[in-house]
Amino acid sequence: MLEIRNLHAEIGGKEILRGLDLHVRPGEVHAIMGPNGSGKSTLANVLAGQPDYEVTAGEVLYHGKNLLEMPAEERAREGVFLAFQYPVEIPGITNAYFMRTSLNAQRKHRGEEEIDAVDFLSLVREKMKLIEMDEKFLNRSVNEGFSGGEKKRNEVLQMALLDPMLAILDETDSGLDIDALRIVANGVNTLRSEKHAVLVITHYQRLLSYLVPDVTHVLMGGRIVKSGDRSLAEKLEESGYGWIEEEVAKGGAPA
Amino acid sequence: MSEGARERFLRHFEELQAVLPGSDQPWLVRMRESAVQSFRDQGLPTPKLEDWRFTNLKALETLDFRAVAASSVPNVPDNVLDGPRGAVGDAHLIVLVDGIVDAALSDLKSLPDGVQIRSLAASITTEPEKLENYLGKLDDPKLRALSALNQALFQDGVFIELEAHAVLERPVHILCLQRSGDPPTAVHPRNLIVAHAGSSATIVEHHLRMSPTQALVNTVTEVFVEEGAHIEHIKLQEESDSAFHLAALFVKQARDSRFRSHSLALDGGLTRFDIHAVLAEPGAECRLNGLYAPQNDEHIDHHTTVEHAAPHTNSFELYKGILDGSAKGIFHGRIHVRPDAQKINAMQTNRNLLLSDRASVNTKPQLEIYADDVRCSHGAAIGQLDEDALFYLRTRGIDAAEAKSLLTFAFANEVTAELPIDTLRRYTESFVMDWLPRSNV
Ligand SMILES: Nc1ncnc2c1ncn2[C@@H]1O[C@H](COP(=O)(O)OP(=O)(O)OP(=O)(O)O)[C@@H](O)[C@H]1O
Ligand SMILES: [Mg+2]
Numbered sequence: 001m002l003e004i005r006n007l008h009a010e011i012g013g014k015e016i017l018r019g020l021d022l023h024v025r026p027g028e029v030h031a032i033m034g035p036n037g038s039g040k041s042t043l044a045n046v047l048a049g050q051p052d053y054e055v056t057a058g059e060v061l062y063h064g065k066n067l068l069e070m071p072a073e074e075r076a077r078e079g080v081f082l083a084f085q086y087p088v089e090i091p092g093i094t095n096a097y098f099m100r101t102s103l104n105a106q107r108k109h110r111g112e113e114e115i116d117a118v119d120f121l122s123l124v125r126e127k128m129k130l131i132e133m134d135e136k137f138l139n140r141s142v143n144e145g146f147s148g149g150e151k152k153r154n155e156v157l158q159m160a161l162l163d164p165m166l167a168i169l170d171e172t173d174s175g176l177d178i179d180a181l182r183i184v185a186n187g188v189n190t191l192r193s194e195k196h197a198v199l200v201i202t203h204y205q206r207l208l209s210y211l212v213p214d215v216t217h218v219l220m221g222g223r224i225v226k227s228g229d230r231s232l233a234e235k236l237e238e239s240g241y242g243w244i245e246e247e248v249a250k251g252g253a254p255a
Numbered sequence: 256m257s258e259g260a261r262e263r264f265l266r267h268f269e270e271l272q273a274v275l276p277g278s279d280q281p282w283l284v285r286m287r288e289s290a291v292q293s294f295r296d297q298g299l300p301t302p303k304l305e306d307w308r309f310t311n312l313k314a315l316e317t318l319d320f321r322a323v324a325a326s327s328v329p330n331v332p333d334n335v336l337d338g339p340r341g342a343v344g345d346a347h348l349i350v351l352v353d354g355i356v357d358a359a360l361s362d363l364k365s366l367p368d369g370v371q372i373r374s375l376a377a378s379i380t381t382e383p384e385k386l387e388n389y390l391g392k393l394d395d396p397k398l399r400a401l402s403a404l405n406q407a408l409f410q411d412g413v414f415i416e417l418e419a420h421a422v423l424e425r426p427v428h429i430l431c432l433q434r435s436g437d438p439p440t441a442v443h444p445r446n447l448i449v450a451h452a453g454s455s456a457t458i459v460e461h462h463l464r465m466s467p468t469q470a471l472v473n474t475v476t477e478v479f480v481e482e483g484a485h486i487e488h489i490k491l492q493e494e495s496d497s498a499f500h501l502a503a504l505f506v507k508q509a510r511d512s513r514f515r516s517h518s519l520a521l522d523g524g525l526t527r528f529d530i531h532a533v534l535a536e537p538g539a540e541c542r543l544n545g546l547y548a549p550q551n552d553e554h555i556d557h558h559t560t561v562e563h564a565a566p567h568t569n570s571f572e573l574y575k576g577i578l579d580g581s582a583k584g585i586f587h588g589r590i591h592v593r594p595d596a597q598k599i600n601a602m603q604t605n606r607n608l609l610l611s612d613r614a615s616v617n618t619k620p621q622l623e624i625y626a627d628d629v630r631c632s633h634g635a636a637i638g639q640l641d642e643d644a645l646f647y648l649r650t651r652g653i654d655a656a657e658a659k660s661l662l663t664f665a666f667a668n669e670v671t672a673e674l675p676i677d678t679l680r681r682y683t684e685s686f687v688m689d690w691l692p693r694s695n696v
Binding site: 048049050051071072073075076077081082084087088089090091092093098099101102105106109141158162 | 652
């Protein structure tokens with residue numbers, strides 16, 4: 001589904017991704033861990049089509065198509081979803097109106113009929129129930145004045161609503177309380193199927209214990225330097241990244 | 256030398272003098288003559304005046320405007336009303352064509368008791384003593400040349416009177432249509448609103464182009480809001496982009512009264528709107544809101560003055576500009592607090608969204624605060640669309656053009672959300688939503 005080869009990307013003249021490779025098959029959940037500033041959000045943003053990043057080398061294939069050539073909105077319509085590490089506040093547009101507009105943009109792209117306000121409301125209510133989110137958030141401006149955790153939950157709500165093929169969650173667990181974490185993980189799990197894939201960027205192994213990734217990667221210095229199973233996340237939580245740094249320094253080839 | 260604006264408008268006065276209403280009312284004759292004298296002394300305002308630094312009326316010097324006598328206004332087919340009526344919806348309708356009330360087009364059935372809506376010219380004939388108490392009492396021809404011009408030349412307009420405690424449920428829709436013509440027309444309608452104690456009404460002053468040619472409107476509205484009365488005034492401006500729209504709103508508020516002005520300057524070539532609110536007695540509160548959206552080379556200038564003349568008075572101002580092309584926006588907000596006016600709240604905000612790097616804005620607060628127990632805040636900002644928000648919307652599948660429209664809509668929302676008429680609010684919202692030319696994004 002997603003094939004990233006030798007990806008190099010820079011921002012403001014600074015190279016952040018330096019030859020990143022990643023291969024995600026349908027049905028898989030991949031976790032990406034890595035120290036602050038290692039390029040995790042950069043990867044997520046490049047995949048979502050953030051125009052400030054410049055890809056200088058490499059390629060990204062999504063369902064066999066060149067993802068990097070598509071504008072951000074087209075990627076979304078083709079099923080790529082990014083849950084932002086820092087969701088943006090948009091005063092003056094209600095959450096409901098925003099989500100209905102996005103859903104309709106995607107439905108139109110798929111040649112489906114637009115959903116009217118009434119049907120939308122019952123659909124979104126159902127999703128809100130799933131992630132135990134209060135309906136009052138529908139009539140508030142998008143993310144405006146939401147607490148950190150509420151913003152994250154709102155990202156998960158959008159994900160549940162848009163039902164993306166490839167969901168990228170950038171630290172969606174940060175700022176969530178323990179109950180919320182479980183609920184959010186359930187939300188993601190309902191998305192799991194042999195067609196969907198999820199890329200989970202996180203610092204903590206807690207979310208992974210609910211989500212159980214198929215593969216865990218370590219991103220460092222703009223590259224995936226190590227990949228492994230669940231136990232890698234546990235080891236990282238215990239011992240930090242020092243030992244991997246040493247391994248890389250010794251010339252240990254990235255797994 | 257060819258005729259300049261001053262000579263031209265003085266000639267209009269000569270031409271119309273015989274037909275101007277009130278020629279048998281000595282007080283009105285005196286008022287007109289003194290206004291003519293004031294205009295003769297001042298001429299049109301020039302950028303040499305501090306208040307006119309950014310708005311130049313030079314183009315009026317050479318344009319050969321023609322005066323329109325009431326009797327020469329031809330009939331307008333009533334199907335022209337279908338579109339404009341839709342903007343406001345169900346309302347008491349009074350239509351002006353070229354500044355003259357057209358009774359046949361108006362729809363003033365089922366006015367509740369205690370409410371009068373009629374032609375100002377007619378009222379000058381039927382109740383001159385009453386009008387003498389109000390007409391021209393709030394604007395000063397010596398201080399404002401355009402008021403002088405209006406007082407000298409006004410032929411008609413709307414007179415609304417609400418008796419004490421009269422409540423008007425449906426809004427009043429004053430529809431000002433102006434025909435085009437060659438040479439272009441110049442009209443000077445004058446409206447008067449008197450809201451006696453405890454009354455309330457919502458009044459829309461709607462200025463609409465009938466064709467995309469040049470025309471000049473120089474309008475003045477005076478509003479008396481007596482004790483405990485509540486008036487909502489909406490000015491909806493949809494004029495041709497080669498029109499000259501010069502307007503003023505003068506308001507005087509008594510004890511515990513409420514007044515809200517909503518200026519929706521959606522279209523208009525060169526626009527100047529002066530708003531002057533006097534909070535004359537304790538407990539009076541006014542809110543002045545505005546949304547201006549000039550495109551291409553349109554020019555929209557709002558000058559507001561709030562005068563806190565009594566203690567315990569509040570004022571809130573919120574003006575938002577959306578500018579595209581090489582449009583120009585001006586906001587100048589003057590707040591004057593008199594020395595004995597303590598316990599004052601005065602808030603003023605002006606925010607501007609520039610959608611093009613050729614568009615520009617001049618914004619300036621002018622605070623003259625002579626009392627010490629005053630809470631006053633003011634802020635001005637000029638910015639572009641938020642790139643992060645734009646990207647966020649796009650990552651949800653919304654294309655760039657629609658995302659920009661949505662954010663523009665969101666920007667205007669603070670002002671549109673306060674519109675007291677749902678139909679008009681939706682009308683304005685969809686105007687904003689469709690406003691960005693798609694080709695431009
Ligand atoms: N506009 C920019 N100009 C220069 N450097 C930038 C810019 N934006 C991001 N960076 C840098 O890119 C690097 C990678 O940032 P990124 O946000 O991808 O890290 P991350 O792995 O997500 O970190 P965290 O775990 O803290 O979220 C950081 O060093 C950051 O400072
Ligand atoms: Mg990050």
